[in-house]
Amino acid sequence: MKQKVRDTDFVYNVFTYLIAAIALVITLYPFLYIIAASFSGSQEIYRGEVYLWPVNPTLSGYRQVLSQKGLWTAYGNTLFYTIVGTAFNLAATTIASYPLSKKSFSGRRFCNFFIAFTMYFSGGLIPTYLLITHLGFYNTRWVMIIPSLLSTYNVMVCRSAFSNIPDEISESAQIDGASDWKIFSRIAVHLITPTLAVLTLYYAVGHWNDFMTPLLYISDNNLMPMQVLLRRVLIQSSSELMDIGGSTDDRAAISIQIRYVTIVVATLPILASYPLLQRYFVQGVMLGAVKG
């Protein structure tokens, strides 16, 4: 009986390690291929010779992509929207959620319901689109920042964090004569820094990956962020990141190589900072799960 248990346990262990290994391969292989292809010669990719390692290693793809002004404009825009947008988000989320966290706030129930309702029912795409264009946001930088100022879910997470601060702290500050705003800005905000780190991350990634807002509201190329450029290059096969000239066959091959280079160039910052930020993402999942 004991031997049988040991045997089936062995099978089980093999099974688990196998699944884990498969998961590892499935997750990593696409990235490895993309990197290999980005460093490979265009003809070699075109002929299907690349599987895991760069074939005919070259930097010509990178040279082309990184020398395109359009790429840097788009990158700059994405950085602008991400940094400025997230700053606005954080300020707005903390200020909006602080009153909601105070048990003694007389408008608490009303305001909580007021914002919670928007999570379940909304005007939808068309009325929102009509409103935002009607307000004059079309083709402005503000359209990437103001309409997405608050995420109700994040406001609730922040509200939870604030409400976990012991009342004694704000009460003693009150006795010392501090106003609500002072308590908020000098004390409360500093006490929830882990939550703020997670919120910063969520908002920043949201801005970085935002594709719909520019798709709907921006047509000026100077204001276009990375994601729209990526769509043109990767999915609509635009050749805007390629050098001019060469035969049509060459161009077809180079276009594929360029696409893989573009993926690397666009995703590298995220993937590079990811190990450092992984901790916060995991924390963020738990924050959402344990609702206060």
Place this chain on the structure above:
Amino acid sequence: MKQTAMNPSQKDWKKRVKRGLSRDKYLYAMFLPFFIYYVIFKYIPMTGLVIAFKDFKPGHGIYYGEWVGFRWFIQFFKSPYASRTIRNTVLISLYALIFGFPVPILFAICITEISHLKFRRIVQTASYLPHFISTVVLVGIIMNFFSMNNGIVNNIIEKLGGERINFLVNPRWFRTLYVGSGIWQSFGFNSIIYIAAITGIDPVLYEAAKIDGITKFKQAYLITIPMISTTIIVLFILQLGNIMSVGFEKVFLMYSPAVYETADVISTYIYRQGIESSSYSFAAAVGLFNSLINFLFVYTANRICRFTTNTSLW
């Protein structure tokens, strides 16, 4: 000192509101700008839904239009697009649920069994990676990997002796690609919550079972899963509640007229009708229908959740 009256008169009520307002005036001041934000960007669009019952023409106010009642709704349901989009929306959600839901759970169970810490950490970290690439990049990868002439997937198929498949133009493959890539992208990240639940199980249970000579297979089946069943049920019901809302972005990036038959969902149909064809009222009507159905499903899912497990979103 609080004043509690058995039958609060009108005067008392007004006094309490006034008192509340003056005592909390700075807090109200803090919230006010964002109250305005919600009114403008969330609630006014809700009122803008009236154009679903009107014949809206652009170039005037956002409520402009002569009243036409349910015309657009009837038009939608009479058209073949209604059944196609609803069917595709539901099928995609169901496939994602049936095939995608168990994967993070199984992965979580496997991962927690791995005793070799370094390997475990590597696999876990790698599994979170796909979560961070944007939808555009993800679809870009799909489009290029599964392309007919140069895609690595077809290259491998051909190397192994098979025939190349035109994945991207064939409607039969759309749901598989959509759901499959979704699973690839999210299984690692979604397993986090299950892993946390599993590590929270009291080890005493396992020890007691071991003394009775239990196999590891039975252990996963009789202890691990029942102990995290609350988490599983809650997440399942919540995902079920979202069955009528398939995200617009990924479908929009992945589809093409060739695959509309299986790929066109309600949200993409609304986009094409409203934004591309400027049939604002019609699209708003379809959107209203979708929002209401969604609300119904999510609300029901939440009630069921609360009723059966004492936990819910609220």
